Amino acid sequence: xxxxxxxxxxxxxxxxxxxxxxxxxxxxxxxxxxxxxxxxxxxxxxxxxxxxxxxxxxxxxxxxxxxxxxxxxxxxxxxxxxxxxxxxxxxxxxxxxxxxxxxxxxxxxxxxxxxxxxxxxxxxxxxxxxxxxxxxxxxxxxxxxxxxxxxxxxxxxxxxxxxxxxxxxxxxxxxxxxxxxxxxxxxxxxxxxxxxxxxxxxxxxxxxxxxxxxxxxxxxxxxxxxxxxxxxxxxxxxxxxxxxxxxxxxxxxxxxxxxxxxxxxxxxxxxxxxxxxxxxxx
Numbered sequence: 001x002x003x004x005x006x007x008x009x010x011x012x013x014x015x016x017x018x019x020x021x022x023x024x025x026x027x028x029x030x031x032x033x034x035x036x037x038x039x040x041x042x043x044x045x046x047x048x049x050x051x052x053x054x055x056x057x058x059x060x061x062x063x064x065x066x067x068x069x070x071x072x073x074x075x076x077x078x079x080x081x082x083x084x085x086x087x088x089x090x091x092x093x094x095x096x097x098x099x100x101x102x103x104x105x106x107x108x109x110x111x112x113x114x115x116x117x118x119x120x121x122x123x124x125x126x127x128x129x130x131x132x133x134x135x136x137x138x139x140x141x142x143x144x145x146x147x148x149x150x151x152x153x154x155x156x157x158x159x160x161x162x163x164x165x166x167x168x169x170x171x172x173x174x175x176x177x178x179x180x181x182x183x184x185x186x187x188x189x190x191x192x193x194x195x196x197x198x199x200x201x202x203x204x205x206x207x208x209x210x211x212x213x214x215x216x217x218x219x220x221x222x223x224x225x226x227x228x229x230x231x232x233x234x235x236x237x238x239x240x241x242x243x244x245x246x247x248x249x250x251x252x253x254x255x256x257x258x259x260x261x262x263x264x265x266x267x268x269x270x271x272x273x274x275x276x277x278x279x280x281x282x
Contacts, residue, residue: 002178003049003074007059010042011067017043018130018272020063022246025219027059030154030176032129043067048176049074098136100157103189114140114164117189118155119182131243134268134275135217136161138241141266142277146212149173149233151203151226152244156183158215160190167213171206173199203229212238217275220245224256231260234280239265243275250274 007024011017014034020043021032029047036042060069091101098114108115135158144167150159153172162170172183180200187193199205203226214230216223223242230240240262245253247269254264257278266277 004046005049005052006073006075007045007069008042008071009045009063009067009069010037010040012040014041015272016066017041018246019066021045021129022219023062023066024059025244026221027055027062030178092133094133094136097140098161100132100136114161116157116160116164117186118157118160119185119189130270130273131217131275132157134270134273135215135241135243137268138266138275138277139165139213139215142213142239142241144213144239146235147171147210148213148215149206149209149211149230150183151214151216151230152179152218152222153183153198154179154217156186158217159183159196160186160192162213162215163192163195164190168195170196171199171209171211172196173201173203173205175200175202206233209233210235213241214238215241217241217243220249220253223253227253227256227262228260231257231262231280234262236280236282238280240278240280241275242278243273245274247272247274250276 009020011020017034024045029045031046033044034041063069091099091105093099098116099108100116100118103117103119139161144162144165146168148162148167148170150170150172153159153174156172159170159172174180177200180198183198187196211233212235214234216230234240242253253276261281262278263281264276265279268275
């Protein structure tokens with residue numbers, strides 16, 4: 001049974017919480033939640049307990065300019081499921097166009113709303129974070145077709161969104177078995193298991209495959225390291241959607257994209273987070 005670390009961090013405001021979230025993503029933290037407190041914002045962050053002792057001091061030092069780590073505890077994966085359900089995970093309404101909900105929530109009555117069902121778990125991508133919402137907006141506006149790739153698939157939200165918005169097939173890849181199982185569950189809940197291949201591993205495993213849409217909602221370091229592979233896998237005229245980074249990282253990401261024949265089409269920004277839509281030139 002997997003063990004997770006939960007950090008509770010008190011922050012002055014949402015902006016500080018967002019900065020810490022970006023830092024912790026580089027230390028393999030997989031899931032985040034925030035709630036207001038009398039002095040600002042409480043951030044909860046979760047990662048596998050593996051190698052935690054070796055990086056504990058480095059993590060605390062990295063976040064200390066932006067917030068105070070007030071507690072940490074170890075918990076089992078089932079505890080997270082129970083906690084999330086007990087705290088009544090709320091549906092996410094994205095502009096009245098997409099609904100992300102748990103199985104126990106009612107189905108939207110408006111048939112024009114893209115209805116995405118996910119099960120509570122530790123994987124990132126419940127739809128509550130700015131980056132997931134912006135990526136969903138990009139997917140909807142891109143009117144995808146053909147084959148898509150979801151790098152770091154998390155709960156499978158982006159894979160399901162792509163399929164429900166027009167993609168014919170999705171390869172969903174993640175290094176964490178929790179995430180691949182989450183995506184498998186989401187595919188079943190949305191009756192899309194026959195249109196998705198779920199791959200446990202790194203992006204190198206899709207070498208030789210090509211796509212009309214590539215999606216990566218991860219973090220700046222992974223994007224900068226792997227953007228050459230994204231570009232190589234993308235068909236001419238195809239769309240690359242990127243998020244998981246802050247405004248301050250945007251110029252570096254765009255410069256890297258331009259060096260691989262990718263040009264910026266649309267930029268979305270929300271609370272200091274950015275999501276880019278890029279097109280591969282002929």
